[in-house]
Amino acid sequence: MKVIEGGVCAAAGFYAGACHCGIRKSIKKNDLAVIASEVMCNAAATYTTNRVKASPLLLTKEHLADGMAKAVIVNSGNANACAPDGMENAKREAAAAAGFLGIDADDIVVASTGVIGQRLTVECIEEHVKDITMKQGIAGSEEAAWAIMTTDTQPKTVAVEFEADGHICHIGGICKGSGMIHPNMGTMLSFVTTDCAISSEMLEKALKQDVKKTYNRVTVDGDTSTNDMCVVLANGLAGNPQITEESAAYAAFAEALHFVNETLAKKIAADGEGATRLMTCTVKGAKDEATAEVLAKSICSSSLVKAAMFGADANWGRVLCAMGYSGAEFDIADVTVTFLSAAGQIVVYDHSVVLDFDEDLAKKILSEPDVEILVELAEGDGNVSCWGCDLTYDYVKINGDYRT
Amino acid sequence: MKVIEGGVCAAAGFYAGACHCGIRKSIKKNDLAVIASEVMCNAAATYTTNRVKASPLLLTKEHLADGMAKAVIVNSGNANACAPDGMENAKREAAAAAGFLGIDADDIVVASTGVIGQRLTVECIEEHVKDITMKQGIAGSEEAAWAIMTTDTQPKTVAVEFEADGHICHIGGICKGSGMIHPNMGTMLSFVTTDCAISSEMLEKALKQDVKKTYNRVTVDGDTSTNDMCVVLANGLAGNPQITEESAAYAAFAEALHFVNETLAKKIAADGEGATRLMTCTVKGAKDEATAEVLAKSICSSSLVKAAMFGADANWGRVLCAMGYSGAEFDIADVTVTFLSAAGQIVVYDHSVVLDFDEDLAKKILSEPDVEILVELAEGDGNVSCWGCDLTYDYVKINGDYRT
Numbered sequence: 001m002k003v004i005e006g007g008v009c010a011a012a013g014f015y016a017g018a019c020h021c022g023i024r025k026s027i028k029k030n031d032l033a034v035i036a037s038e039v040m041c042n043a044a045a046t047y048t049t050n051r052v053k054a055s056p057l058l059l060t061k062e063h064l065a066d067g068m069a070k071a072v073i074v075n076s077g078n079a080n081a082c083a084p085d086g087m088e089n090a091k092r093e094a095a096a097a098a099g100f101l102g103i104d105a106d107d108i109v110v111a112s113t114g115v116i117g118q119r120l121t122v123e124c125i126e127e128h129v130k131d132i133t134m135k136q137g138i139a140g141s142e143e144a145a146w147a148i149m150t151t152d153t154q155p156k157t158v159a160v161e162f163e164a165d166g167h168i169c170h171i172g173g174i175c176k177g178s179g180m181i182h183p184n185m186g187t188m189l190s191f192v193t194t195d196c197a198i199s200s201e202m203l204e205k206a207l208k209q210d211v212k213k214t215y216n217r218v219t220v221d222g223d224t225s226t227n228d229m230c231v232v233l234a235n236g237l238a239g240n241p242q243i244t245e246e247s248a249a250y251a252a253f254a255e256a257l258h259f260v261n262e263t264l265a266k267k268i269a270a271d272g273e274g275a276t277r278l279m280t281c282t283v284k285g286a287k288d289e290a291t292a293e294v295l296a297k298s299i300c301s302s303s304l305v306k307a308a309m310f311g312a313d314a315n316w317g318r319v320l321c322a323m324g325y326s327g328a329e330f331d332i333a334d335v336t337v338t339f340l341s342a343a344g345q346i347v348v349y350d351h352s353v354v355l356d357f358d359e360d361l362a363k364k365i366l367s368e369p370d371v372e373i374l375v376e377l378a379e380g381d382g383n384v385s386c387w388g389c390d391l392t393y394d395y396v397k398i399n400g401d402y403r404t
Numbered sequence: 405m406k407v408i409e410g411g412v413c414a415a416a417g418f419y420a421g422a423c424h425c426g427i428r429k430s431i432k433k434n435d436l437a438v439i440a441s442e443v444m445c446n447a448a449a450t451y452t453t454n455r456v457k458a459s460p461l462l463l464t465k466e467h468l469a470d471g472m473a474k475a476v477i478v479n480s481g482n483a484n485a486c487a488p489d490g491m492e493n494a495k496r497e498a499a500a501a502a503g504f505l506g507i508d509a510d511d512i513v514v515a516s517t518g519v520i521g522q523r524l525t526v527e528c529i530e531e532h533v534k535d536i537t538m539k540q541g542i543a544g545s546e547e548a549a550w551a552i553m554t555t556d557t558q559p560k561t562v563a564v565e566f567e568a569d570g571h572i573c574h575i576g577g578i579c580k581g582s583g584m585i586h587p588n589m590g591t592m593l594s595f596v597t598t599d600c601a602i603s604s605e606m607l608e609k610a611l612k613q614d615v616k617k618t619y620n621r622v623t624v625d626g627d628t629s630t631n632d633m634c635v636v637l638a639n640g641l642a643g644n645p646q647i648t649e650e651s652a653a654y655a656a657f658a659e660a661l662h663f664v665n666e667t668l669a670k671k672i673a674a675d676g677e678g679a680t681r682l683m684t685c686t687v688k689g690a691k692d693e694a695t696a697e698v699l700a701k702s703i704c705s706s707s708l709v710k711a712a713m714f715g716a717d718a719n720w721g722r723v724l725c726a727m728g729y730s731g732a733e734f735d736i737a738d739v740t741v742t743f744l745s746a747a748g749q750i751v752v753y754d755h756s757v758v759l760d761f762d763e764d765l766a767k768k769i770l771s772e773p774d775v776e777i778l779v780e781l782a783e784g785d786g787n788v789s790c791w792g793c794d795l796t797y798d799y800v801k802i803n804g805d806y807r808t
Contacts, residue, residue, distance in 0.1 A: 052728030052736055082724050084758050116721025117758055226725050303707070304803055311804030317520025320486050321630050324456030332456055354488050354521055393797045399708055400715030 001162045001256055007141030010159030010172035011195035012237040013038040016140035018147035021128035023077035023114070023121055030147035032125055034132055035140075035191055036071035036101055041233040043069040043109070044204035046211045048228035054079055055086030056110040057229055059094060063106050067200030069233060070107040072191055073097035073129070076148050076176070080112040080120040081226040089122040096126045109231050111189050113150055113176060116226060145174040148189060151398055152176050156267040162196075162256040164249035167240035169196035171256045175230075177218070177268025188215060188268050190230040192260055196253055197236035198243040206254045207232050214261035217293070217386040218269045219301045232257070269387035270370070274394030278387065279309050280372040286382035291328045296386040298326030299373060306391035309371065314339055314362035316348045319373060336376040341368035405566045405660055411545030414563030414576035415599035416641040417442040420544035422551035425532035427481035427518070427525055434551035436529055438536055439544075439595055440475035440505055445637040447473040447513070448608035450615045452632035458483055459490030460514040461633055463498060467510050471604030473637060474511040476595055477501035477533070480552050480580070484516040484524040485630040493526040500530045513635050515593050517554055517580060520630060549578040552593060555802055556580050560671040566600075566660040568653035571644035573600035575660045579634075581622070581672025592619060592672050594634040596664055600657055601640035602647040610658045611636050618665035621697070621790040622673045623705045636661070673791035674774075678798030682791065683713050684776040690786035695732045700790040702730030703777060710795035713775065718743055718766035720752045723777060740780040745772035 009016050018033040043064050047057055063069060073093055080086050080093075090110050098105035112120065135143065145155035159172025173192035198206075211230060236242065243250045270278035281300040286292035299305055302322035308315040316337045323330065337349040343365045348357050365371070413420050422437040447468050451461055467473060477497055484490050484497075494514050502509035516524065539547065549559035563576025577596035602610075615634060640646065647654050674682035685704040690696035703709055706726040712719040720741045727734065741753040747769045752761050769775070 048729075050725065050728040051730075051732075051734075052724050079721075082721055082753075082756075082758070116719075116725060117753070119758075226728060303799075307800050307803030310800060313804065315520075317483075317486055320456050321454065321520060324454040324630060325452075326455075328455075330455075349486075349521070352486075354486070354523070391800055391803075393800050395707075396711050396714060396795055396797050396800060399711030399795075400717065 001160050001259060004159050004161050004170065005138045006159045007138060007157035007172045008035055008144060008174045008191055008193050009137050009140040011170040011193045011235070013195060013235050014193045015134040015136055016144040017132040017134040018143040019128055019131040022124040023075055030143065031077045032075050032129065033144040033147035034071060034073050034097055034100065034129065034134065035144055035193065036134065037193070037233060037235040039235050039237065040068055040070050040107070041235045042067055042198060042200040042203050043231065043233050044200060044207045045229055045231040046207060048225055050226045052082060052226045054081035054112060054227040055090040056080050056093065056112045057227060059087065059090040060109050060111065060229065063108060068107060069109050070103050071097060071101055072109040072111065072231060074111040074148050074189065075125060076150050077114040078112060078118055078120045079114045079116045079227050081116045083117055084119045089120045092122045093125050096129045100129045100132070111227070111229055113148065113189055113227055141174060148174065148176045150176065151273050152271055154271055156264055156271065158260050158263040160256050160259055162252050164196055164240040164243065164252050167238050169194060169238040169240060171196065171260055173260050173264055175264040175268060177271060188228055190215065190264055192232040194232065194234045195236065195238040196234055196243070197238065197240050198234050198253060202243050202250060203232055203234055206257055210254065210258050210261050214258065214265040217297070218265045219297065219386065219388045266387050269389050272389035273398050274392040275389030276392055277309060277368065277390050278370045279389055280385055280387055282372060282385040283375045283377070284383045285377040285379060286330060287380040288382040289384060291330065292382035292384035294326050294328040295323050295330065295375065296384045298322045299375070300386040300388035303391055306388065309366065309390035310392045312363050312366035314348055314357070314359070314366060319375065323375070330377055331379060334378050338374040339365050340372040340374055341365045341370060343368050405564050405663060408563050408565050408574065409542045410563045411542060411561035411576045412439055412548060412578045412595055412597050413541050413544040415574040415597045415639070417599060417639050418597045419538040419540055420548040421536040421538040422547040423532055423535040426528040427479055434547065435481045436479050436533065437548040437551035438475060438477050438501055438504065438533070438538065439548055439597065440538065441597070441637060441639040443639050443641065444472055444474050444511070445639045446471055446602060446604040446607050447635065447637050448604060448611045449633055449635040450611060452629055454630045456486060456630045458485035458516060458631040459494040460484055460497065460516045461631060463491065463494040464513050464515065464633065467512060472511060473513050474507050475501060475505055476513040476515065476635065478515040478552050478593065479529060480554050481518040482516060482522055482524045483518045483520045483631050485520045487521055488523045493524045496526045497529055500533045504533045504536070515633055517552065517593055517631055545578060552578065552580045554580060555677050556675055558675055560668055560675065562664055562667040564660050564663055566656050568600055568644040568647065568656050571642050573598060573642040573644060575600065575664055577664050577668055579668040579672060581675060592632055594619065594668055596636040598636065598638045599640065599642040600638055601642065601644050602638050602657060606647050606654060607636055607638055610661055614658065614662050614665050618662065618669040621701070621788070622669045623701060623790065623792045670791050673793050676793035677802050678796040679793030680796055681713060681772065681794050682774045683793055684789055684791055686776060686789040687779045687781070688787045689781040689783060690734060691784040692786040693788060695734065696786035696788035698730050698732040699727050699734065699779065700788045702726045703779070704790040704792035707795055710792065713770065713794035714796045716767050716770035718752055718761070718763070718770060723779065727779070734781055735783060738782050742778040743769050744776040744778055745769045745774060747772050
């Protein structure tokens with residue numbers, strides 16, 4: 001497996017492009033993107049668990065019922081959730097993409113992100129989708145990655161090359177994250193494409209399993225959005241024999257998919273609204289993986305831990321506290337807490353004994369942009385990492401006045 | 405029932421006092437308080453559900469096993485949780501109070517609040533507890549209320565007078581809240597005293613039921629502390645026949661206790677860390693009370709809703725979103741959302757139809773210090789209010805660097 005350029009257009013036969021159609025009036029940032037494959041794709045998706053689901057998501061579910069899709073249209077600036085004429089406008093958005101690409105509307109994935117509860121001005125999508133120029137490779141991917149951003153500060157993209165049954169395959173993706181991010185599926189928009197030949201069933205299996213270990217282990221603010229979706233399109237142009245069972249080729253595909261998803265998930269955490277640093281919370285030695293996950297998520301979600309990270313404050317008591325109220329079972333008499341980063345590592349609580357530690361070193365370690373909180377238990381082999389970010393003034397600022 | 409002065413010393417035979425013993429070195433704020441009754445009390449308490457429990461709380465559980473207590477000692481500045489010599493120091497703190505008051509250490513409730521994981525400097529408690537002058541009425545109550553504050557900005561106190569079997573009784577309390585506040589029992593330190601004669605069993609029953617509808621419906625930041633406890637002491641000096649069953653007198657007592665607890669709970673929410681306003685989230689017409697509570701708590705806990713409140717932004721889409729991911733069942737096709745305050749009220753989402761509303765009026769309503777989000781469903785008679793506060797720059801500031 002090798003990291004390559006090209007993002008969502010790294011795989012053969014995928015194109016992308018974007019334009020400013022005018023959903024966002026205040027700033028002239030592109031707000032409409034299209035990603036398309038030359039040929040029909042097998043497709044799989046996972047969606048938000050929020051009971052309130054946006055219209056485009058409901059429409060996409062219908063379109064993917066046959067496990068096939070050929071393109072994605074996605075707008076930022078308006079979520080088309082709880083909005084007047086929601087389903088009608090999602091259908092019009094799909095029809096606009098279908099007309100532009102000359103394909104069936106049934107083969108279009110529709111996604112939206114932005115403010116909830118306002119009518120989508122679908123007319124400007126219908127008028128301007130034709131302004132898009134579809135491009136190959138990194139150029140197309142970058143355009144789409146920028147267009148789907150809301151309060152994200154940077155585009156999120158990754159791609160790798162891998163081998164399946166002797167054929168070189170490519171898989172890559174783009175995503176957006178930022179606010180309303182919490183581990184409960186979806187938690188963002190993520191579009192992944194591959195030229196690997198794989199059946200819809202195996203694609204869905206690989207995606208469902210992997211989402212649990214990647215996107216669902218990211219939290220920014222505990223709010224699970226109405227619009228989250230992760231879609232994978234596989235067009236088979238790499239020419240490998242189609243993967244239809246759990247073969248070595250499937251394992252190679254699953255590994256590559258995992259790398260792409262984990263990389264995108266971490267980028268979402270690092271670019272959480274207002275974040276100044278990526279916070280990885282790792283729990284090792286819990287009695288099982290489920291316990292490790294509950295503990296790691298609880299630490300990663302704690303407002304007090306997140307605020308302490310912002311202040312580069314080695315407040316390990318809050319880590320213990322967050323473990324304690326998580327609901328998970330663990331032995332409080334044998335807990336070791338270590339803070340790590342590129343600047344070094346420091347044990348602050350050693351087998352449940354409070355240590356006198358070097359506060360200056362701790363501050364230095366916690367001031368890095370990529371910080372890990374490592375909790376070690378001695379009860380089993382449950383090891384899990386979750387990703388989040390610090391809680392900052394800017395989070396409050398961004399969300400105190402988002403609509404206006 | 406009539407609101408009166410006197411707080412935790414409103415009931416006959418209760419005294420309180422405080423001193424600066426030196427746990428907090430940086431500022432000379434009182435950090436040690438004692439509350440005591442002239443005569444032995446029946447006692448009941450509820451505690452944090454956090455798996456990590458502070459030593460004073462574990463000791464208090466032991467001391468209250470017989471349903472009796474005579475006094476409370478409480479320090480701020482150090483939680484004595486996950487701390488070296490925790491249990492030993494909690495016992496020394498109890499012994500210090502016992503020596504000062506000339507009573508058994510077994511009859512002492514010990515409570516601590518402050519930073520986790522640092523050794524309690526119990527020596528300064530032992531040395532300075534004798535500096536306390538015990539006072540009656542509002543003077544004693546105010547001293548204790550100030551001494552237990554951490555990042556609270558104001559003392560929290562209330563008292564009422566009620567009648568039980570023809571005898572005038574008094575009940576009142578003090579509490580502290582601020583950070584690490586979330587509905588999951590305890591969620592603060594609260595000390596309530598009454599001169600009403602009531603058995604330990606009935607006292608415990610009344611407290612356990614009421615805590616669910618008061619303190620457990622408050623959230624500030626989703627972090628449930630290691631130290632939370634609510635203690636009620638009843639010394640019987642009002643002279644009423646002891647309440648031993650669910651009589652009319654019990655109902656009067658329960659009503660008065662509820663008023664005290666609800667008032668204190670709302671004061672905790674309003675004075676949440678960094679808060680600029682009290683946010684009441686009310687759900688009416690849910691299919692049952694449990695559903696209403698899950699929905700109201702989810703709205704009240706949402707970082708995005710809380711940040712919108714800070715910005716006085718009528719972002720009702722976030723209210724819907726928080727309901728959607730709460731896990732509760734409700735009909736998304738019939739939801740009405742109204743914002744209310746002293747400045748008026750405005751319906752923004754009417755039976756799931758988006759309304760064009762007056763943004764200026766909405767801003768005015770949401771700029772008040774006491775704001776309510778009312779969600780109306782049409783599925784049953786589940787009605788619940790929860791209390792929280794907005795998420796502000798100051799929350800981040802306070803918690804970014806709490807230890808130093």
